[in-house]
Amino acid sequence: MRRIIDKTKELEKRAMHSERLAFVGTLAGGLAHEIKNPLSTLNINLQLLMEDVQGMTGGNSKKAFAKIQALQKETQRLEEILNDFLRFAKGQKLELKDHDINEVLDEVVDFVTPEIKQKKILILKSYDADLPPCRIDSNLIKQAILNIIINAEQVMENGGELMIRTSRNKKFIQIDITDTGAGIPKNIIDKIFQVYFSTKKTGTGLGLPTTKRIIEEHKGTITVQSEEGKGTNFSIKLPVDLRIY
Numbered sequence: 001m002r003r004i005i006d007k008t009k010e011l012e013k014r015a016m017h018s019e020r021l022a023f024v025g026t027l028a029g030g031l032a033h034e035i036k037n038p039l040s041t042l043n044i045n046l047q048l049l050m051e052d053v054q055g056m057t058g059g060n061s062k063k064a065f066a067k068i069q070a071l072q073k074e075t076q077r078l079e080e081i082l083n084d085f086l087r088f089a090k091g092q093k094l095e096l097k098d099h100d101i102n103e104v105l106d107e108v109v110d111f112v113t114p115e116i117k118q119k120k121i122l123i124l125k126s127y128d129a130d131l132p133p134c135r136i137d138s139n140l141i142k143q144a145i146l147n148i149i150i151n152a153e154q155v156m157e158n159g160g161e162l163m164i165r166t167s168r169n170k171k172f173i174q175i176d177i178t179d180t181g182a183g184i185p186k187n188i189i190d191k192i193f194q195v196y197f198s199t200k201k202t203g204t205g206l207g208l209p210t211t212k213r214i215i216e217e218h219k220g221t222i223t224v225q226s227e228e229g230k231g232t233n234f235s236i237k238l239p240v241d242l243r244i245y
């Protein structure tokens, strides 16, 4: 009996905790929205101020211009942080349609190709030509893949290889994205999917948590293998829709 009571109490506590978490999430989302409007007013006025100062010729006008520029950069950074947060916090409803995963991947690759080429990164593709259609929200999956590719790109500033593979078995379609960057140190690999974990100067740390959330919303999984000095591989598994067969 005592054990049942303890268990009930524990469950109640957990329910309260998750309710509170959801509530805090809603509050934070609301707060981020509220901050966005004054921030964009700030941005617009800084732009106008900049134009005013540009027209001036006085001795200090150049200095004033530089200061406004710095302010503008910071407000834009704040806007980015808020947008990333809102994208992460928003519990979106999936718009599921049948898609060819290879085509979806190609669209993401096309999007990043100019930048990737500039960094002398070689893109290698190895697609399973026989994939069944996959029921996904393609915009969200593209976002999820893009976050991984951007990370790969950032870790191969001096060139490297980006390998994108697809394969399948009866139960799932697998996407592997491998880079030849510096790899992820062992002591941080458990943290990379945590919200706001970043080792980058201007990283928000929402890229991988967003990716993970999107994949899990599709009932899929994401795992990482990495070797320092060699590179990193992210594997995504998306369930094959059994109704297709």
Ligand SMILES: Nc1ncnc2c1ncn2[C@@H]1O[C@H](COP(=O)(O)OP(=O)(O)OP(=O)(O)O)[C@@H](O)[C@H]1O
Pocket: 084, 147, 151, 152, 155, 179, 181, 182, 183, 184, 192, 193, 197, 198, 199, 200, 202, 203, 204, 205, 206, 207, 208, 209, 232
């Ligand atoms: N391909 C990779 N190679 C090495 N380290 C990586 C790789 N991908 C992610 N990481 C590590 O995981 C951390 C978290 O990645 P995540 O994408 O969530 O955030 P971020 O890239 O730092 O910032 P954001 O994506 O919000 O701009 C990175 O800061 C980096 O340390």
Ligand SMILES: [Mg+2]
Pocket: 147, 150, 151, 203, 207, 208
């Ligand atoms: Mg990132």
